[in-house]
Amino acid sequence: MRKSKVILLLKTFSKEEIKKFDDLLSSPYFNKKKTLIRFYSELMKFHPEFPDDKISKENIYSKTFPGKNFNEQVIKNLNSEMLRLIKVFFEIELIGTDRFERKINLLKQLVRRKADKVYLSELKGFENELNEQSDISERKFHYLFLLEELKIAYHLERNEQPKVFDKVMKSGEHLILYFHLHFIKTISNLNINRQTYSVNYETNLPAEYFDNTSYENIIKYMKDNKISNSDLFEMYYLRVKCNTYPFEEVHYFKFKELLLNNYNSLDKIETYGLFIALEAYCLRKLMSGDLKFSKELFDIFRIEIDKNFYKFSDASPVTFMKFRNTYLTALRLHEFDWFEKFIDDYKNDLIESDRNAVLKIAYAYFNFEKDEFENTLKLLADLNPPQLFLKMDIRNLTLMAHYELDYIDSVLSQIDSYKHFLTGSNSLFEAMRESNFRFLNSLNSLILMKEKDQKDSLEELKLNLIPYVGERRIVWLIEKIDAEI
Structure with missing residues (x-):
């Protein structure tokens, strides 16, 4: 059994x-x-x-x-x-x-039983409760839509057609806002699947719908007619535009401006998701080599922390990836004091099973940036976390620390081992595999060219690496090449 x-x-x-x-x-x-x-x-x-x-x-x-x-x-x-x-x-x-779901079910029962006096009292109470909620969310629009639909059904069953005219309009407005917020999240997730995991969809109705909808005209209509929540509608639209047109930075900065002007009116979960979208854009720009977005990403993390949007909820843990992205951004900018305060403030919010490895790797990066390479290696010794990203952090840091300490034979041996690891890892998505192979091949080339004093070849190697300066280890490689030219 x-x-x-x-x-x-x-x-x-x-x-x-x-x-x-x-x-x-x-x-x-x-x-x-x-x-x-x-x-x-x-x-x-x-x-x-x-x-x-x-x-x-x-x-x-x-x-x-x-x-x-x-x-x-x-x-x-x-x-x-x-x-x-x-x-x-x-x-x-x-x-x-779910208090809202209970209320909707109760109202449906009261309508069915024609208990009008009780129904109208409960309806008014629930409507006031929804409208008094200052935080805007997809969920709120969903229940405002359902409420208007209940009103419509109530009046139609009593042959009170004129009383539904305004309610049909309100129902439509609430439905559009609910759909828009939910739909934009779907489009964003589809884009992540495509960009990060190389997922190709043979047909993509959501994307086709988005591309063929005149969102700019809808936003203009809302603003011209002073329809409420026009900024919210535009903000979610720009969330996708940032993702699909990353080189048009105007979308990002307008999105950021709208979010900073409106976050006080949003539900915390909605706000968290929108800030995550800003993070993702900055990270993507960084990976494309646009280094000014290091400071931009750092500012986003600071705003999230200052305004209490850094975590999904007060009780939620911090994922190791968000924790990692935050401290690596601080270290890239040499914000060492901020790094230490951040680690101290958020270390206990890490999932307990991850905490030891994540913290040791964070401090290993910290020591590496301060040229304390022996301490870097001590912190990494005997670590074997299950997460692929952390495994690769350990291998990359170990390679770089050994190179700095002139343990070249060890570096060459580790490069070979690392390549076998990357080749045999089925769960590693292709972009990350290529990125790590690029680093390993370039480090191997640096060692060989350095031995043969091939300065012209080193110059060429540097030029080939410049498009990838969004990766900290590539910046380090270029620094090592510059030291030999």
Whole structure:
């Protein structure tokens, strides 16, 4: 039974959920079968491990029905009924935690029952609650749309057609804003899949829809007619324009301006996502060799921290990639004091299983930038994190520190090993593989050209690397080449 759906789901139950589900099973409204309660009770004696030898069908049956011969069909029926009630429990829990969803369902019931007095009172209360929310979000527009649809249905059922005219317009406006915010996030995710993971879609209806919609005309219409949320609409549109036309920086700076002028009116989750989009643009510009975006990215991180948008929520951890991007940006600009304060402020927000490796690698980079190469190597010794990015950080830093310490034989050996690692890594996306091979081949060429005093070849190598100065290790390589020319 260990692989049954019932066991797989029961394993996820917390102590509080176990008690709640026990209450549900004991309620005659949901369950009138006492055998099902006994069945559940016997199973939960082995929560959360549910070892095979304890929860075999025969063993659980004998405990549930002592003295009776095993009946396969009875066990199947109990499992089926238990699974049904677990699904009911999950549905109740989900609705129970979403106050807005509960309100909408209540209003639908009141409309259906023609309980007009109660309906109108509940409707007004919910509408006031939504409108009093100062934070704008996709979710808010969704429920404002549903609310207008309920009003329309209410009046139409009572043959009050004139009362729906303004509500149809409001419904349409709320629907457009809800759709626009959600749609732009979808387009952004599709672009990330294409740019970062080289995903090619044979057909792409969302992109086709975006490209063939006259967003500039819609934004102009909204502004000319003083329709609310025009800045919000434009800001989300510019989020995609930044991504699809990265060399037209005007889109980025207008997007940033609108966000800084409007973040106080936005839901924190919406704001977090928009700042992530600014980060992504800056990182992309950096990777294209536009170094002025180092300072721009650093400023974005500082604003996020100062305004409390750095994390998804106060309780959320900081991902190792965001933590890494932040401190590497500070180190690139030699903001060493800021680096140390940042590490101290946010180290405990890292996922605990990642923390030791992430912090040691961060301080290894810090020591490397301060030319303390022996300390760099000490910090990296014996680290073997599961994340590919961190594995590559360790290899890159170790190579550079060994070169600085003139351990050339070790560097050459590591280059060969690193290439085998990159070739054999199936989960590494191609752009990152190419980037690391470029670094390794260039470092190998630097060593060979340096030995042969081939200054012209070193000049050519430098020229070939200049387009990639957005990568810190490439900047380091160019510094080493300059030292030999």
